[in-house]
Structures are given as structure tokens and as C-alpha cells.
Amino acid sequence: MLILSGTAVTVALDGEGLFGKANTAVQKWNNKVEEEENINSALEYLNELIDKKVYTKYTLGQEVTVGGEQFFVIEEDTTNKDTITLIAKYNLKTNTNEQVTSTSEQTDIAFCTDPNNTYKGYWKDISGITYPYDLNGVESDRATAYNKAVTYGESKGGTGRLLTKSEYDILSASDKIPTVMQGQYWFGTAYADYSAYFVNNAGNIVGGNNCIYVYAGVRPVITVPKSSVN
Numbered sequence: 001m002l003i004l005s006g007t008a009v010t011v012a013l014d015g016e017g018l019f020g021k022a023n024t025a026v027q028k029w030n031n032k033v034e035e036e037e038n039i040n041s042a043l044e045y046l047n048e049l050i051d052k053k054v055y056t057k058y059t060l061g062q063e064v065t066v067g068g069e070q071f072f073v074i075e076e077d078t079t080n081k082d083t084i085t086l087i088a089k090y091n092l093k094t095n096t097n098e099q100v101t102s103t104s105e106q107t108d109i110a111f112c113t114d115p116n117n118t119y120k121g122y123w124k125d126i127s128g129i130t131y132p133y134d135l136n137g138v139e140s141d142r143a144t145a146y147n148k149a150v151t152y153g154e155s156k157g158g159t160g161r162l163l164t165k166s167e168y169d170i171l172s173a174s175d176k177i178p179t180v181m182q183g184q185y186w187f188g189t190a191y192a193d194y195s196a197y198f199v200n201n202a203g204n205i206v207g208g209n210n211c212i213y214v215y216a217g218v219r220p221v222i223t224v225p226k227s228s229v230n
Contacts, residue, residue: 053080053082054079054080055079055080055081055082055226056079056226056229057077057078057079058073058077058084058226058229059073059077060073060074060075060076060077060174060176061073061174061176061177063089064084064086064229064230065229065230066086066156066222066224066228066229066230067155067156067157067228069088069089069098069099070089070090070099071086071087071088071089071222072086072087072089072177072179072180073085073086074086074163074167074171074177074221081226082225082226082227083158083223083224083225083226084223084224084226084229085221085222085223086221086222086223086224086229087163087171087177087180087219087220087221087222088152088219088220088221088222090179090183090219091107091183091184091185091217091218091219092107092148092149092152092217092218092219092220093105093106093107094106094107094108094109094217097148097151097152097155107183107184107185107217107218108184108214108215108216108217109144109145109148109214109216109217109218110144110145110211110212110213110214110215111144111145111186111196111198111211111212111215111216112140112142112143112144112145112196112211112212113141113142113144113212114142114211114212115142119194120193120194121190121193121194121195121196121211122138122140122142122143123135123138123140123190124193124194126138129190131190131191131192132165132166132189132190132191132197132207133189133190134164134188134189135162135188135189135190135196136161136162136164136188137161145162145186145188145196145216146161146162146188148218148220149161149162149188149218149220149221152218152220152222153220153221153222153223153224156222156224156228157224157225157228158222158223158224158225158228159222159223159224160220160221160222161188161220161221161222162186162187162188162189162218162219162220162221163180163185163187163188163219163221164187164188164189165187165189165197165205166189167221168180168187168199168205172203181199181203182201182203183199183201183217183219184198184199184201184215184216184217185198185199185216185217185218185219186198186215186216186217186218186219187199187205191207191208192207192208194210194211195207195208195209195210195211196211198215198216199216200216
């Protein structure tokens with residue numbers, strides 16, 4: 001009992017009284033804070049799992065399928081990568097962006113065009129260029145073979161380019177992809193100001209021929225999400 005200015009005021013101090021209700025409110029607040037902390041901890045754990053997501057590991061030379069067409073894995077792979085780099089099993093048809101299904105189908109195209117008869121490749125004016133030179137990523141309307149590979153890669157849900165001469169040297173030495181030696185196709189590597197490398201049907205590397213002539217086909221290299229690989 002409290003005496004205030006001569007007036008008696010009774011305040012219950014048991015569990016149902018004012019202090020009891022205050023304690024209950026504080027406990028509910030503490031429970032809410034603890035619940036939020038548990039939720040935050042769970043979210044952090046889920047994010048860690050996402051960061052550590054394990055992807056399928058493929059082996060060099062393994063044959064896979066993307067969009068109904070066959071490819072070979074051309075790089076060492078790990079389980080923490082969500083993309084994979086592949087080379088088409090066959091050349092692309094001359095007039096369409098799909099792989100040939102028989103050796104009788106036409107695949108050869110010119111490496112580049114020269115509509116103004118400049119007698120130099122679209123890469124000639126690159127500052128400090130020396131040969132051999134990787135032309136992948138050098139954009140030009142004249143880059144016939146490279147642009148065909150890029151378009152094909154995009155159609156598969158990824159990126160496309162040409163195999164480089166140095167990559168071919170490594171793959172042919174590994175002997176894990178026999179068909180990489182078969183067929184005649186362009187590399188994405190310039191031999192000189194007006195010519196690019198290609199591999200012929202005998203597996204020999206050829207350079208020095210005019211890039212506007214129809215010597216070889218396109219065997220695209222693509223990098224795609226592993227989710228699109230079967």
C-alpha cells in the first residue's frame with residue numbers, strides 16, 4: 001500500500017499486477033529479438049550454402065550434348081564453376097548455324113571479307129600487333145568466321161568464338177579429342193596482315209593464305225551454363 005498526500009492507493013505486485021504485466025511484455029520483446037536473430041542466422045547459413053554450391057565436374061575430352069548437338073569439353077573443369085567451355089564435334093553448315101550431320105554437307109566459308117579491296121585483314125591496324133595474334137574479341141562486320149561462331153554460341157545460351165592455334169596444339173597433343181583433328185576449319189588466330197591459320201583435313205596447320213578465300217569451315221567454341229549441358 002502506498003500513501004500519496006494522505007490517500008491510500010493499493011498496487012498489486014503479484015503476477016497479474018502492473019509489474020507482472022511489464023515483465024511479460026519484456027519477455028515477449030526478448031523472444032521477438034531472439035526470433036529475429038535466429039532468422040538472420042538461418043539466412044546467413046543459406047547464403048553460405050549458395051556460395052559453396054557444388055556443380056558437376058566434367059573431364060577434358062568428355063562428349064556432351066547442348067541443344068541436341070554434340071560437343072567436347074576442352075578445358076580442365078572444377079566443381080565450383082557454373083559454366084563449361086566446349087568445342088563443336090562437327091563444323092557448322094555454310095548457310096545455317098547448325099552442325100553438319102554428314103561429311104557431304106558444305107561447311108567452307110571465307111575467314112573475312114574485303115569489300116573495298118584493301119588487301120589487309122580487319123585486324124591490320126591494331127597497334128603493336130605481332131603474329132600469331134588471337135583475333136577472338138576483335139569485332140568487325142568483316143569477321144565472317146568469327147561472327148558466325150559468336151552467333152552460334154549465343155543461340156546455345158552462351159558465348160561463342162573460334163579455337164586458337166595454341167589451343168589446338170594443346171588439344172592435339174593430349175589426344176583426348178580425336179575429332180578435333182578431323183575436318184577443315186579456321187582458327188581464331190591471324191597468321192599475318194592478310195591471312196589466318198586453319199587446320200586441313202589431314203590435321204596439318206596451314207597459314208599464309210588470303211583470308212577472303214573459301215578455305216575452311218567454322219568449328220565453334222562455346223562457353224555455356226552447366227545447366228544447359230546433358
